Amino acid sequence: MVSKVVLSLNNLHVKFKTLSGxxxxxRGISYDLYEGETLALVGESGSGKSVSTKAITKVLPPNAAISGDSITYKGENLLKKSDSKMNKIRGSEIAMIFQDPMTSLNPILPVGFQIAEPIIEHQHLSKEKAKEKAIKLMERVGIVKAEERYSQYPHxxxxxxxxxxxxxxxVACHPHIMIADEPTTALDVTIQAQIIELLKELNKEFNMSTIFITHDMGVVANIADRIAVMYAGKIVEFGTANEIFFNPKHPYTWGLLMAVPDVNIKDQDLYTIPGMPPNLLHVPKGDPFAFRNKYALNIDLEEEPPMFKVSDTHYAATWLLDEKAPKVEPPKEILDRWKYFEDHIENKQKEG
Structure with missing residues (x-):
């Protein structure tokens, strides 16, 4: 059975005008989000993950320019919707969890009121009914003594x-799509695991589709159905979780996988990808990853690679997949981590 597409990005571009340029x-990303799935966007800071999702609901700063063919939701192009129409979609149909709740929550309003407010706005409930629902939601997400804590402040x-x-x-208004922007980054490992489990439960309970943004491949193994690897504003590899973890094709994906520490490996050196991502004020000629890629070919310095098809669900933008390219296998260090990822993905599939 083919899953229903709930959101479709087609050739999305976002540019920022700054004093420097x-x-x-x-830079031209496209993907579909399916009903009930969790799609992970992974990559280093500055790869375009958060910006691309904020473009969906148009919550970018004034110096941002969004363009492209379409962002299709419910058969309509969100790029053509006015801000007033987007206000009806934000929070009620497409919701976002931000990375730092301390800066996202209003410090001068009680947390319970902040949960009740969108319920009043979008579901048109009375203040009393909205408060009741907010308290139930607080209990559902694991806040003890929710009725007492309703009137407390974020600090x-x-x-x-x-x-x-x-x-x-x-989740207050039962959105169709949830965008979770690095929701576990600032948390310790134990709390991080609890939040991941909660998000998975709510995804099923409310029948949501989720876009989960992270730089942590270990977290991705616990939650993602499909993965889009982003680098320098583009998607460089796309596939199911199994394909990305156990048959990765892009050298950048290899680097991200090797950078995940495995507690089962003693005395391991922590791997880091050499060099820095490019300055997107001046996008380099050829493949932006070429100068950090020890497997780079001469053509990488001249021409950006297209997306090569690995399978019906797996694509990667690397010249190593060209039929004329030399045969290059993933580094052996990735093999050491496959058991780690296998255990996490197996647990996720048992739960699902």
Whole structure:
């Protein structure tokens, strides 16, 4: 059975005008999001993950310019919608969990009221009914003594509890799509695991489709159905979780996988990808990853690679997949981590 497409990005571009020039933050990305799935966007900071998702709901700053063919939701192009029409979609149909709840929550308003507010706005419930629903949501996301804590302020909550408040706020109107922007980055490992489990439960409970943004491939193994690897504003590899973890094709993906520490490997050196991502004020000629890629070919310095098809669900933008390219296998260090990822993905599939 083919899953229904709930959101479709087609050739999305985002540019920022700055005093130094124009930053090409997102450069022509396309993908579909399916009903009920979790799609992970992974990559280093500055790869365009958060910017691309903020473009969906048009919550970028004034110096941003969004262009492209379409962002299709419910048969309509969001790129053509006015801000007033987008206000009806934001929060009610497409919701976002931000990375830092302390800066995302209003410090001078009680957390319970902040959860109740969109319920009043979008579902047109009375203040009393909205409060009742907000308290139930606070209980559902694991906030004990929710009725008492309804009137407390963000600074009175721990980091993990603030993130639970953000999740309750995001699901308050039962959105169709959830965008989770690095929701576990600032949390310790134990709380991080709890938040991941909560998000997976809510995804099923509310029948949501989720876009999960992270730089942590270990987290991705626990939650993603499909993965888009982003670098320098573009998607450089796309596939199912199994394909990305156990048959990666792009050298950048290899680097991300090798950078994940495995507690089962003793005395391992932590791997880092050499060099720095390019300055997108001036996009380099050829493949932007070429200068960090020890497998780079001469053509990488001249021409950006197209997306090569690996399977019906797996694509990668690397000249190593060209029929004329030399045969190059993933580094052996990736093999050491496959058991780690296999265990995480197997657990996820058992739950699902």
């Amino acid at each position: 124009t930053v090409n933050a997102v 009175q909550f721990s980091g993990g509890m603030r993130q639970r408040v953000m999740i309750a706020l995001a």
